[in-house]
Amino acid sequence: EIVLTQSPDCQSVTPKEKVTITCRASQSIGSSLHWYQQKPDQSPKLLIKYASQSFSGVPSRFSGSGSGTDFTLTINSLEAEDAATYYCHQSSSLPWTFGQGTKVEIK
Amino acid sequence: EVHLIQSGAEVKKPGATVKISCKVSGYTFTDYYIHWVQQAPGKGLKWIGLVDPEDGETLYAEKFQGRVTITADTSTDTAYMELTSLRSEDTAMYYCATALVVVVAAPPDYWGQGTLVTVSS
Numbered sequence: 528e529i530v531l532t533q534s535p536d537c538q539s540v541t542p543k544e545k546v547t548i549t550c551r552a553s554q555s556i557g558s559s560l561h562w563y564q565q566k567p568d569q570s571p572k573l574l575i576k577y578a579s580q581s582f583s584g585v586p587s588r589f590s591g592s593g594s595g596t597d598f599t600l601t602i603n604s605l606e607a608e609d610a611a612t613y614y615c616h617q618s619s620s621l622p623w624t625f626g627q628g629t630k631v632e633i634k
Numbered sequence: 635e636v637h638l639i640q641s642g643a644e645v646k647k648p649g650a651t652v653k654i655s656c657k658v659s660g661y662t663f664t665d666y667y668i669h670w671v672q673q674a675p676g677k678g679l680k681w682i683g684l685v686d687p688e689d690g691e692t693l694y695a696e697k698f699q700g701r702v703t704i705t706a707d708t709s710t711d712t713a714y715m716e717l718t719s720l721r722s723e724d725t726a727m728y729y730c731a732t733a734l735v736v737v738v739a740a741p742p743d744y745w746g747q748g749t750l751v752t753v754s755s
Contacts, residue, residue, distance in 0.1 A: 570731075625679040
């Protein structure tokens, strides 16, 4: 099973700051890495697919990069509505797995 | 507009079986895979498995293999996830989800609202 390790586990950020979340895979997964945002009591929402492709309707401040084993989700100019938990997810090999999540709080 | 509407919350005793439904609308049910994902309270996401509604083929995570059955009813555009021999660790929110592309490895981009299953004696 491919293990995805996110860092940090939690981040407290001031609005308009830049946020960087990393996701490391236990083995190479090419670009089959995706990012989700989940707010309390809501279902996950797809932000980025295949490492760097923005999903339709996602604000341009969200971007992704990386390949192989190391990936990054960047939120440029954080807004209050971005307070949420962010998960990376791999679909390179079964079973599909998710990272443990990174909680982004607003200062 | 695409919708995945799940059945309501369930409370079950240890050892029991639960069956959750996921009714889809807004697209052709047999065109795309349906996934199921587990989220324990305050915890992360775990992929359970998927079904191809066109032919009923399934894939399951090993952790759930033997206890889970995912099916699809094309007459009602509804997918089901049945979990047997319930234990306290199965207490979780369960989501159905789909990716509107014909690629098994595509990340789900439409999700149901979730069904809370509580296992308690």
